[in-house]
Amino acid sequence: MINIELPDKTKMQFELGTTGFDIASKISSSLAKEALVIEVDGQLKDLSLPINSDASIRILTAKDQECLEVLRHDAAHILAEAAKELFQDDVQVTIGPAIENGFYYDFATSKPFTPEDIVALEKRMHEIVKRNEKITREVWNRDEAIKFFRDQKESYKAEIIESIPVDQQITIYKQGNFVDICRGPHSPSTGKVKHFKLMKIAGAYWRGDSKNQMLQRIYGTAWATASQLDNYLNMLEEAEKRDHRKVGRELDLFHFQDEAQGMPFWHDKGWSIYRTIEQYIRTKIRKAGYIEVKTPVLLDKSLWEASGHWEKFRENMFALEADEKILALKPMNCPCHVQIFKQGTKSYRDLPLRMAEFGMCHRNEASGGLHGLMRVRSMVQDDAHIFCTNDQIISETVNFCKLLQEVYSDFGFNVVNVKFSDRPALRAGTDEVWDQAESALQKAVVAAGLEYTLNPGDGAFYGPKLEFHLRDAIGRDWQCGTLQVDFVLPERLDAVYIAAGGEKKRPVMLHRAILGSLERFIGILIEEYVGKFPLWLAPTQVAVITITNDSDEYAAQVNKLLVENGIRSELDISAEKVNYKVRNFSSKKVPLIAVVGKQEVLDGTITLRTLGSSEQKVMSVKDLIQFILLDTR
Known part of the structure; x- marks a missing residue:
């Protein structure tokens, strides 16, 4: 018998060689159904592996953060299986790890993947998930593993095995008709991976060496829940709007x-x-x-x-x-x-x-x-x-x-x-x-x-x-x-x-x-x-614009006074309508717009508009200068 300690320090006894499945089933049927992997003395392992000594364990489900990497690694294998089913000998599978926020798999192909291929691959992945194929782990003889993959025309996999030190085990994972070399761990079946999306295609050299063949890399993202996936995709959509390269072009930075x-x-x-x-x-x-x-x-x-x-x-x-x-x-x-x-x-x-x-x-x-x-x-x-x-x-x-x-x-x-x-x-x-x-x-x-x-x-x-x-x-x-x-x-x-x-x-x-x-x-x-910098940091802090050309001279004086006080100011005394000028500087994310018309000339003032607000405030040029300088770090 072996002693198993649970996270709450409860101790249970099991037969030598008991598995994570056995322990989860003993605790509750619902846990056995939801379990993905087991943590044994701090190391994640397959639920099917035997435990042969006393240990502290945790049964992990999709609710546990540590399982995200497992689910993403599962998704990579499912992607590879989908590619082999759809393209058969036209692709060779190479490596497919979990990465931050998702996974990827690199393929050797005779022709590049297309956006249509990505749609077809994702559809096939959902079919594989629906099949709920059992994922099993085996230990193979090195020479037999190399021969198997060479017979399957998977030369990259054979090369990987040849590079593994001879004192290390060759572990193989199977799901359906798909066979891959992998250290694991993995979930019990493909049905555990439900919330994923393929994202993009990129190029990648075999083993990261530019002297080697260029491979096709397909990136994807996978999450434990639908809401996590939706939140991530929404974040990416927001990030695309904020992309500094896009905003930098728009603002001429x-x-x-x-x-x-x-x-x-x-x-x-x-x-x-x-x-x-x-x-x-x-x-x-x-x-x-x-x-x-x-x-x-x-x-x-x-x-x-x-x-x-x-x-x-x-x-x-x-x-x-x-x-x-x-x-x-x-x-x-x-x-x-x-x-x-x-x-x-x-x-x-x-x-x-x-x-x-x-x-x-x-x-x-x-x-x-x-x-x-x-x-x-x-x-x-x-x-x-x-x-x-x-x-x-x-x-x-x-x-x-x-x-x-x-x-x-x-x-x-x-x-x-x-x-x-x-x-x-x-x-x-x-x-x-x-x-x-x-x-x-x-x-x-x-x-x-x-x-x-x-x-x-x-x-x-x-x-x-x-x-x-x-x-x-x-x-x-x-x-x-x-x-x-x-x-x-x-x-x-x-x-x-x-x-x-x-x-x-x-x-x-x-x-x-x-x-x-x-x-x-x-x-x-x-x-x-998103380019809307705080006042002290904005490349143009204030734009001085005129309503009519009668105000040009006064507007130029206001702009000159602002610049002399170290304020980054732009002057627009063009013949364009004032609404056009306001829209133009607003699109450039200028924080303040000082509008000058006949009344402002008479009163020695400006009418201030703040980016993102419809309110207007009349003030003296001196007060405008003080307002801006007070916000300078």
Whole structure:
């Protein structure tokens, strides 16, 4: 007999080799009907697998968040089965994982899929779900598995099996006539996957290598309930309206072109937003005791070798040759800031030293991963590095978190989720150094009063980090800010300060950013506000328009006075009708429109219209200036 502990700490005894089905049936018939997988000592497993030792278990149903990934993986297999049924030998199945919000499957095809094919595939998937085919797991002999898939003309599957280490089991899942290699787990049957939709077709190289064959990737989404699916599709519809690339074109903010992939061309109005944000951050950090520096964009390979970036980050760096030397465009600013820190002798009295830079960085992102402003190859971060002592880590972290929350609040983001990312597999430094860094950061985030979730293995190669995720108006999360504790880089680049006792010590280096990439943050803002920026941030804060040409001279004077007071104003004294002018500037999302007619000329006033409101207010130009300047951050 084995002892099984349930989530409420109740203990039950079962025969050796009992399954999740057996346990669910013992608890209740309704649970047995709804069960999808079982969690055994923290690991998800098929309900059909035998349990051969004492264990703590949970029976999971569609109501449990952990089951979403299982349902999405089921959906990927159902998609592959549908493709084989419809297209038979015209397609080979390759891989099909669950991903965030859905799933995909890659197919090798003799001809591209069409939108009509997607409709047919989704229809067939619903038929497979209706069949409620049993999903079973088997362990196969490696050679037999390879022969089976080669006989089935599934060469990609055979190649996958050949690449699996010989000491690992070959697990096979069957549903109907469809057979796939997979680690699992999966639901008991195809009938459990009811709420899904196929979304789009894309290209993808086999094993992600551009030297390999291009495959056809079909993306889909799957959810536990119909309402979840509807909410997600509605969110996508809203996101499409907010797409920063679409809004950016409409408002003439920026553009991209093939001659500079992943590098934005900023237009006047977009650059106005950029400069306003940069100046806002500059003002904030000066008040917080930061100095600002500027470092080179192109540096010799030797510096990147010394810092560890050449070994750990080389594939993401642009390199070139000049004067028989290899140079690289900097992907980040940190090694350069250490070089400034090393100029002259630093004392413990100089710490903490907070060094900021709006430095242009370049990263060799894959062309297929580029996405407007959200993923670019050239970027500027509101980057800074704090050189401090071990004793100052907590206070500097607390101060940084306060500053970060102030900034996010000013931009209208009040929901911030924090993730703690610990040591990755590919890293620099000893385990002892990482133990020290992770312990210091955990104490600091607790002192800052922030709740966090663990994000295992996702730290930087030189230290653990906090990630700050913003929640936008339609419920999406965006990772922007970061704080990293680094004991490695000061050691590698020989940064020292003179301690109180006269001995040399290594400073701790805190890497931190609030907005992250300015390009990406502006993309987030565009989608958050759908181009309707708050007054202080709007590229044009006020438009001065005339009713008749009799008011042109006065309108020009008003506009001149606004500009002289640092207000971003546009003047329209064209012969167009006033209603046309109002519609034009409203479509450009200009927050304020100052209307000038004969009466305003006589009274020395303007009539103010606010975007999104039909109300009008008469005021003096002085009051208008004061009203706008009071809203300036």
